[in-house]
């Protein structure tokens with residue numbers, strides 16, 4: 462299958478590219494993104510066929526449907542990385558929390574967040590394509606806390622790869638930061654910036670599009686790619702777990718095959734729910750996609766009003782930092798699917814030039830046929846963490862935001878899957894505070910207090926972070942990112 466461009470075609474670019482070309486060079490004409498030319502139609506036949514399949518078999522068959530230009534043995538090797546998750550037979554358990562409410566736990570990989578679901582196999586595939594071409598790649602990642610650790614983990618010590626991860630120095634949890642700054646592989650560089658995630662992502666996009674930066678890299682015999690969800694290589698793996706989660710509900714006899722459900726996703730850069738959007742487009746029975754966010758509530762406002770307006774917004778630091786985002790990259794891919802390339806180009810250029818765009822009434826209706834949304838502030842989040850804990854389930858603050866939308870915009874008679882994007886260990890102070898009222902300033906104290914209260918073990922890999930040497934000490938102004946990357950190479 463070929464890939465096309467969300468903002469139409471600049472004559473300087475090829476009109477279509479293969480999957481490997483799209484992942485090696487993820488930014489398309491006019492700063493747009495690559496999307497599949499068409500989506501495979503799965504239907505109930507595919508779902509029925511995979512009721513008894515393992516996660517890896519489902520994934521392999523789905524990837525086959527996309528006809529990507531990657532050797533089958535490379536795909537199989539990449540999928541074998543799911544064997545390192547907590548349960549090699551099921552990397553994504555789906556757990557019942559209360560009547561009609563299920564949690565799909567996406568955090569059982571090496572860095573304890575959902576990003577491992579895609580970055581583990583995607584990193585292996587990208588590295589293998591680079592090695593086969595015998596080319597050197599610089600992979601950039603901008604992170605608000607979860608992508609960074611997962612990207613560093615997947616690319617560390619990979620041949621032909623150097624990787625730079627940019628994070629907001631004061632915008633992640635301690636555990637997220639420690640996961641990054643204690644990485645010591647020679648091919649990795651971690652850069653903290655005095656700025657927020659939007660600054661980090663803007664720098665990444667501008668470097669990907671910069672001719673002079675790319676030319677400088679070429680002189681060093683290096684090409685440039687990205688590990689964020691702007692890269693379709695991430696998204697393709699983020700479709701699979703939505704289908705798997707649906708099948709898990711059928712397997713648990715929670716739903717009949719074909720029954721429609723809500724898919725409720727904590728959303729920031731929109732990659733996770735975009736995977737669900739594509740799964741729905743491919744035939745997964747979904748009532749609505751529920752977009753949950755924190756006090757940085759631009760996605761909720763957009764879905765409720767059709768106006769994406771961040772002119773007067775200041776990014777707020779919250780207790781669900783992975784969603785502290787205003788310029789959400791993957792909304793663009795939905796705009797393209799619903800309204801086409803010309804309109805997407807117009808809307809995205811409004812956003813770039815005026816920090817605002819506005820849908821027409823008809824366009825908004827089309828969006829609202831698919832998406833509903835609500836946001837949850839930190840205090841409400843703590844309330845949900847506590848009340849769900851009292852019913853026997855421990856969840857992180859990102860997952861907790863979904864509980865608000867579950868109550869406010871979903872029909873309780875229809876089953877919901879809420880996606881749990883991170884393990885409790887990554888955000889212990891807020892969880893400890895929600896459960897016990899304690900205010901722990903040190904993560905270690907908060908981890909112990911949750912461990913006591915909830916009778917859960919702190920995983921060794923999390924404990925180890927607090928004694929590991931900090932090897933990545935760079936913190937710079939956001940204007941110095943390019944210089945700092947070039948110094949590293």
Ligand SMILES: N[C@@H](CCOP(=O)(O)O)C(=O)O
Nearest residue numbers: 604605606607608689690730
């Ligand atoms: N929430 C992310 C931000 C980057 O998102 P991505 O899905 O585009 O990689 C994070 O935690 O880093």
